Amino acid sequence: MAAISGETLLRLAVAAAAALLLLLAPALADSDADRAAELLSLQSRSKSGVIHLDDHSISRFLTSTKTPRSYSLLIFFDATQLHDKPELHLQDLRREFSLVASSFVANNADDSSSRSKLFFCDLEFKESQSSFAQFGVNSLPHIRLVGPEVKSLKDSEQMDQGDFSRMAESMGEFIESRTRLRIGPITRPPMLSKTQITIIVALVLIWLPFAAKKVLAGETLLHDKNVWLISAVFVYFFSVAGTMHNIIRKMPMFLVDRNDPSKLVFFYQGSGMQLGAEGFAVGFLYTIVGLLLALMTHLLVRVRSVNVQRLIMGSALLVSFWAVKKVVYLDNWKTGYGIHGFWPSSWN
Template sequence: MRVLSLLSLLVLLGSCAAASERATKLVARQAASKDGIIVFSINDFEEFAAAKGRDYHLMFFLNAHYMAKNADMNLPKLRQEYALAAQAFKRGPHPNEAFFIELVYERSKDVFQRLGVQQLPFVFHWGPDAVVREGRSIKVAKSSECGPSIKAYPWPAEELLRCATGNTGLAGGEVDRPSALKHPLFPVALLAFIVVGGYAGWLAYNSPFVKITPLWALGALAVYWFATSGGMYNIIRGMPIYYRGQNGKLVWWMEGRSGQLGAEGFVMGSSYLFFSSTLASLTYVVPRIRSSAARGIASLVLVLLAAFTAMRILSTYSNKSGINMRTFFSFYH
């Protein structure tokens, strides 16, 4: 009986020593990481996540490099938020009791398959009591997943940290987002910007270059063209200028009401600008022509160009919206 008790004690001590050794390795790898995230391979997963007798928590972020350019998932940005959460937890009172891990599909396909991952992103908690059976699928409890309950995306570091602290029961630190305002040289840079900017503004104000009226006119036309082309809408919504069709050819214009590309907006903005320019020319340019015959011809040409442009604009509007407008140009339809 004493022999069995002694053997059990030795096994327990050996298990504790092994667990302590694994935790020490994780602490060292965490310290060597620039952003506080430890990248696991398949062997690392077996050693640190599948081993029994663990006394630490693991947070997993599943990533795939081949999906890095997917704008909807925005995995690089999400990884940055995950790194901020990892750094915040490290600043807390329990930095060596939970570790933030990244599993990359290209290096850990077998683990992804055993986890049954159907889609990314996938962030979850893996506690000391979680069990991995060799060769079998790995079940992750729904309560251990982070993300489904978070409304904002990419998931903010604050929410990921809240998920980690909630699952581990360990407190973390505050999320410290990098900002130029926190840099110690920011006051100096701000003062230099004010001085240099003020001096540059004074030089520009007294420069004859900025008093050239045509430049201001061209600038106003550029702003008008950009605004009527939906330039800001394209930037805010991430509207593509074009896309490549199934046959490999570039598509700049989508027919009918199926959608709209950024290039279409710039075509219409250019049409508005051209139409406005013809009317402005009738008002300000034609009266300066001395020859009455030339004035008549120029007026006729400008009116025809304006009418043709207006008809094209109305036709495009009807084609895109499905609304047939009854106007002076209805004969065109």
């Protein structure tokens, strides 16, 4: 049997290596596409369009892949044990994040290329502590955008805390400005279902004849002056207590003291934040002054005894002075700005 020369062996080895590379090339080329297809599958199985990740998923879709990837991941960092902290608004932000995800999927239902370029995901702290450390996340709420070119997770782009103010709309604007993808209008679920609306309409139709009879007879609550009086006081208190601010900003009524979790903080020192309890306390003081002024101008004038008038008026003025002084003190304590009274120069 003739011996095979070294040169011939070398040529055979090179040919075998080339053939192996040709066989593996399609598999290597499809690896990124396979990951994108897997993400699309996970997205379709999620009701909200948010994919739940863990340490293994982060490795599969991010850290073990080569850049550039064909997709970006927007990740919401969550911690179940912090859901009872109202000041973090984690559950509210998570719902808004889901709204953006579902709106993106719905608005791009006919554009598979856009849907495969951005995926909404969430990470839970207890399940993915290693991933939290890789991202360098040490406070919540936190949202990160991992673009196709990002190699180190710490280099991914963080959504600014101020962008959470307008909830889903702010998140959508952040995504569109960074990815050039279209989120589209945010679709929010209706407050009432069709069944509930049908029941309410039926009850209203049944109630209308009885209501019409009451209106014609002048026996409704709208004909009662006491209802209008109470409503006016309520609107006044609602206005001066900053209730609309608390609703829009979703401010908590109180906070838990960081130094002593067993204590509650009802007044927050600092002009950048106002708790609900603060507004109600100041609104209550303002309402006292308003009610006393109404008492003196509308009811006290009907009292015949001058001595009784003087006694009640003096007491009302003292209480009003105390209430206003308390408001001024709280404002000075909270903001650091002082309010000073000045005597007319002619009195000096």
